Amino acid sequence: xxxxxxxxxxxxxxxxxxxxxxxxxxxxxxxxxxxxxxxxxxxxxxxxxxxxxxxxxxxxxxxxxxxxxxxxxxxxxxxxxxxxxxxxxxxxxxxxxxxxxxxxxxxxxxxxxxxxxxxxxxxxxxxxxxxxxxxxxxxxxxxxxxxxxxxxxxxxxxxxxxxxxxxxxxxxxxxxxxxxxxxxxxxxxxxxxxxxxxxxxxxxxxxxxxxxxxxxxxxxxxxxxxxxxxxxxxxxxxxxxxxxxxxxxxxxxxxxxxxxxxxxxxxxxxxxxxxxxxxxxxxxxxxxxxxxxxxxxxxxxxxxxxxxxxxxxxxxxxxxxxxxxxxxxxxxxxxxxxxxxxxxxxxxxxxxxxxxxxxxxxxxxxxxxxxxxxxxxxxxxxxxxxxxxxxxxxxxxxxxxxxxxxxxxxxxxxxxxxxxxxxxxxxxxxxxxxxxxxxxxxxxxxxxxxxxxxxxxxxxxxxxxxxxxxxxxxxxxxxxxxxxxxxxxxxxx
Numbered sequence: 001x002x003x004x005x006x007x008x009x010x011x012x013x014x015x016x017x018x019x020x021x022x023x024x025x026x027x028x029x030x031x032x033x034x035x036x037x038x039x040x041x042x043x044x045x046x047x048x049x050x051x052x053x054x055x056x057x058x059x060x061x062x063x064x065x066x067x068x069x070x071x072x073x074x075x076x077x078x079x080x081x082x083x084x085x086x087x088x089x090x091x092x093x094x095x096x097x098x099x100x101x102x103x104x105x106x107x108x109x110x111x112x113x114x115x116x117x118x119x120x121x122x123x124x125x126x127x128x129x130x131x132x133x134x135x136x137x138x139x140x141x142x143x144x145x146x147x148x149x150x151x152x153x154x155x156x157x158x159x160x161x162x163x164x165x166x167x168x169x170x171x172x173x174x175x176x177x178x179x180x181x182x183x184x185x186x187x188x189x190x191x192x193x194x195x196x197x198x199x200x201x202x203x204x205x206x207x208x209x210x211x212x213x214x215x216x217x218x219x220x221x222x223x224x225x226x227x228x229x230x231x232x233x234x235x236x237x238x239x240x241x242x243x244x245x246x247x248x249x250x251x252x253x254x255x256x257x258x259x260x261x262x263x264x265x266x267x268x269x270x271x272x273x274x275x276x277x278x279x280x281x282x283x284x285x286x287x288x289x290x291x292x293x294x295x296x297x298x299x300x301x302x303x304x305x306x307x308x309x310x311x312x313x314x315x316x317x318x319x320x321x322x323x324x325x326x327x328x329x330x331x332x333x334x335x336x337x338x339x340x341x342x343x344x345x346x347x348x349x350x351x352x353x354x355x356x357x358x359x360x361x362x363x364x365x366x367x368x369x370x371x372x373x374x375x376x377x378x379x380x381x382x383x384x385x386x387x388x389x390x391x392x393x394x395x396x397x398x399x400x401x402x403x404x405x406x407x408x409x410x411x412x413x414x415x416x417x418x419x420x421x422x423x424x425x426x427x428x429x430x431x432x433x434x435x436x437x438x439x440x441x442x443x444x445x446x447x448x449x450x451x452x453x454x455x456x457x458x459x460x461x462x463x464x465x466x467x468x469x470x471x472x473x474x475x476x477x478x479x480x481x482x483x484x485x486x487x488x489x490x491x492x493x
Contacts, residue, residue, distance in 0.1 A: 025302025027175045027329070028071055028288050032058075032307050033318060034326055035284070036074045037200040043079040043276050044086045045094070047200030050074040051311055052207040053275030058304025060266040062297045066258030067243040069250070069294045071284040071303055072266055077234050077371055078277050085227045092213035097224040097231065098277035099212065102267030104232035109260030117240050117256060121387075123355045124379035125248075126342045127362025128241055131375055133338035134367055136283045136330055143194070143327045150191050151324045154182055158328025162291075173292040175329045182325040196326070197319025202311040207273040232264075235279030237373040239263050242280035246289055282372070286333045354386035388419045395420035395444070397427040407436045413443040416451035424454040430461045437462055442473025452485040 032054050040050030054073035061072040086094040144151065161178040186193060214220050243259050267277045288294045288303065310318045341347055348356060362379030366372055395414035402408070410428065414420060428437075439458070446452060459469045474482060 025288075025294075025299050026306050026310075027173050027179070027292055028284050028299070028303035029306035029310055030176075030179055030318070030321065031284055031287055031326055031329055032071075032073055032281070032303065033202070033310065034196055034199050034323065035281070036307075039074045039076050039079040040200070040276065042076060043083045043094070045091060045276055048203035049091075049274065049276050050079075051203055051307065052273060053270050053278050054281075055304045055308045056207065056270040056273050056275050057266045057278045058300055058307065060269045061262055062301035062304065064258075064265045065262035065297075065300070066255035066260075067246055067280075068252075068254070068297050069285070069289050069299055070239075070243060070246050070259075071281045071288050071300055072239065072263065072278055073281045073284065073304075074276055074278040075235075075238065075281055077238055077373065078231055078279055080371070081231045081234055082227055082276065085224065089223060093220070093224055094276065095212040095271050095274060096214045096220065097228045098275065099268050099271035100221075100224055100228035101231040101235065101277060102264040102269075102271060104229055105236055105264030105267060106261050107264075108232060108236060109257055109262075109264060112257065113236060114240055114256030114260050117244060120241070120244075120376065120380055121358065121383045123358040124362050124376060124383055125241075125244065126339055127359040127379050128366070128372065128376055129245060129337060129339050130342065130359070131363040131366035132282050132372065133334045134363065135370065135372075136286075136337065137334040138367070139283075140327045140330050140334075143323050148193055150186075151193050151322075151327075154186070154191075154193065154322060154324035155328045155331070157185075158182055158325050159332060162328065162332045170293070175287065175291055175332070178328060179321060179325045182328075183321050186322045187320060191322075194323045195319060196321045196323065198323070202315040202319060204312060204315065206308060206312065207275070209272050210274065212271070231277060234371075234373045235263055235267070235277070236260055237376060238282065239280035241372065241376060242282050242285055245282075246285060249289055250295060283330060283333055286337050287329065290336050291329075291333060354383075354390065358383045358386060388417075391415050391417070391420065395424070397424070399429070401434070406434050407438060408433045409438045409440055411440045411443065415445055415447060416441075416454070417447040418450035421448075421451040421454040424451070425457050425461070428458055428461070430465060430467075433462070433467065435467050437467060437469045439469060439471045440473045441471060441478065442475075444473075444478070445475065446478035446481055448481075449485055452482055455482070456486055 033051065036050035036054040037047040038050075040047045043050070051074075057072040057074070061070070065072065082094050082097055085097055144155065158178040161181060162174040165174040165177050185191070239259060240256055243254050243256060247254055263279060270277055284303070288299055292299075294300075342359065358379055361382045362375045364375075365378045366375030369375070391414075395412065395416060398411050398413075400409050400411070412424075416424065439455070446455075455471065462469050471482070
């Protein structure tokens, strides 16, 4: 009893709701199966490897992760990174890379890599969400082309069930009802359509822990390290972006540092169990959080546990589930995930052109590369360029000459950094100004060495004409950087 109580404590929630959590976990588990098999094919490994990875990732992250209800499993981004390693060196090296990637993620998490999320602007986040929805839908297109005609009415029926069934009751997740009903219909009527079993053979036993079959040498380390680092970075970026998205959806906060370390622990466990590694799985997380309404660790744990139960115990039954049922679920997820408000004409008319550009660039990069990490990086860089260009125009210089004509005061306003300070040198009248020049920076802020160098250049140009310059009004941080760097940035001093 004590042990059961402790387990219940690990997964917050009312006991009466556990059946509902189980149903939600079952929906996610069903959706994980074809995805895990597909990603196994991308990585060039047996389908069981992807399924094992999804099981160990979900169960482990449910305990050690920082974001409740988020699903981690084998993913396409990770599969793309490690596929060349498996192809060129073999499966043992792939497993070793997964373990090393987990170590890298723990180290990066401990060093505070999660704090970098504060530099991801909202326009990139919106682009990330919208591109995610597009990718989820695009992944279903192959399942809707070149297939028997009954697939289309089955998908339509599945969508209708998920739209209207919640109006009857929300006690049972509508996606689960849709999957069960469509499976019963296809089996009872003998309708020949693609099924889960057509994607690959399901495992018949649980994974067994072991060491990777590689020589433990420096050569092995140098071979797997680049792939492991790439996997660690891609996995962390997708996981942290997904965690932030779930935070927004659920209006709650999560520990990004714990999530980063947790991803590392989960990948290490997955590697020792012979899995292909993974990270947060955005589509299945949306099923769990947005469609099914899950909010606890228990839903994540049950998704992984049910995945193995379904494969090992109910493999023949699961193999008969029509792919149309799962396609309908994922199409509904893509529709629910897309931020339709962001592309509404009213929103676009009010939003600055730079923000729209960043969002479009993010979506375009993700759709073109099928890599969410690439879109986030390029989108963030674009946002920084847009921001720098916008802020650069905020620096203004106005001049006032004393009535006696012996002093001129230049008042500088705005942020001085590399983009704005480049034009600063040309804003002064060196030849015609009187002998004393005062530069008032009380309404400005010095951010970098470029600004200090620009002020030094101004002083030098006046000094060459026998005129003196006095800088006043520096706030404390600006005074500190100016005092430290002034006169030290060129070899002539």
